[in-house]
Amino acid sequence: MSLILMLGISLTVAAGVLLALSRDLFRLIVGLAVLGSATNLIVFMAARPGSLIPPLIEAGAQQLSTAAANPLPQALVLTAIVIGFALLCFALVLGAWLARDSGGDTDQLRDAEPAATDPVKPPVLEP
């Protein structure tokens, strides 16, 4: 079980890194999303899953039985998924807007930078 999960996480991380290193805007976003899923799996895995007993307190008992699954990592992952999803939606809209002009090439995103040939100190410029 752990080995399968571990291999799965490694593959997901590899796929995410490969996509995130791409020059294409949307590949980059999808890559970050895939990396996000991998990270969620890591958090999930870090708490040693294994028990399949739902974390519910039995009727009459005062506390969770020690055999039950740990609910905390699931709560953490759920929070991370919500945040990650919101950011992904934002990034997709932003990406769609930017890609309209640049065609989705991240190398074209140079509007906010000074020109590469900016001389050290040009003479008086137009206003």
Added chain:
Amino acid sequence: MLVLSPLLVPLITALLTALLARHAAMQTRVSVLGAAAQLIFATMLLIEVTQGGRQSVALGNWPLPYAIEFAADALSAALVMIAALLGFATVLFSRHWNEAGMETPGLQPLLHGLLAATAAVFLAADLFNLYVWFELMLISVLGLLVLGGKRQHGEAAFKYFAVSMLGTLLMLGAVGMIYGATGHLNFSALRAAATQPALASALPAYIGLLLLAVLLKAGAFPLFAWLPASYHTLPAPVLALVGGLLTKVAAYVLLRLLGDVFVATPGLLIEALGWLALATMLSGVLGAAYHWDLRRILAFHIVSQIGYLLLGIALATPAGAAGTVFFLFHNILVKATLFLIAGLMWVSAGHYDLRRIGGLYQARPLLAVLFLVSAFSLVGVPPTTGFWGKFLLLREAFDQGRYVWGGGALAVGLLTLYSMSKIWVEGFWKPHPMQQSDHGAQFQPAVAALPVTAYATVMLLSLVILIMGIFPDPFIRYVDAATAGFWTGALR
């Protein structure tokens, strides 16, 4: 509940200002009131903490190591107070400020969201909670970045998003693994659990990962390129808040994690941090020396100043931590003031590019004086806040025999002087280029009237900086007391 108030008040204000999106005048009023209320509550919390020691509140009706804890000690309370002061100044400054993105109804809710998130990061005493509020900061800043609505704003937001997202994922992964190893997320419980000998081999790797994430958010070498690529597209008041606070929050988190929570971190990581600090200082200041856009110069100086903070953390002693915290106070205020002054220079002379402006010394002598106060503070000329901050850091560095680190910091101070004098010579002394040329009649510098509230805000902040510089004694005593417990029990 007083502990939560500096974070609840801006959250409520954000909600109210979002509801008042269609009533611009009312929204501004509520926003100013909300910022003032946060400042009042933060001051009350500071007084409470100075009198009664650490205050904490545990949420969720669980016993302590498992509840979600918010705590204010002397360090957090002071930083919350400074952040609230800066928030108030920003909101005041924003009134009647015309720059792309300032008139959108989304601005005020996002500003208060950012204020809430920074206050919460200062107050969080739980690793996962820290991550969540860091995210909230990221989301607020992303919103603020795109408000301008031009292409360059979108690009800046995208670059900021891509790099911050990576840092966020690293942080989440590290938090998950630290939880997996120790079984805890609460700072006090982690402090106890981190010393278990069984964890000595695995935990440093996870802490290293967490450090990497926080360093990315702090803008440390070599992961700082996102900062000067995005910050300069923000309008002046927002830039002051974001540039003044954000990376400094990450530096605070680093100090909290290394100096307070994981004190048993191996010396190798701390040593590496020191060299990174040196590289950060140098690369930031050299970047600033190359650029001509006021905001870009100042953005690179953020990176450079982060280096000083990292240096103080890498010294790994209570005295080093005290220097770091004093420098943190100084830097948040001075950096924000400089960004606001850059905004006033833009209004007065018509451009952010130093090559296209000039003559401000004649046109606005008062602005020149205000700039000098902040610039001297940034450089560290005695008796300003920057001098005391650097003095505390360098004294400790030389005491420890870290001559390369200390010498590097001194050299960077000299380079900072160079780039501040560049702004002075180009922006204030040199005549305005449009006056020299043929079409001088078209443009008169400093014809636009400066917004009075904006001017008053900068004067207020400069006054605080001056007082802190001339009477540093109570502040130094305060940071000494606040950091006395840091790095105790460290192995070194």
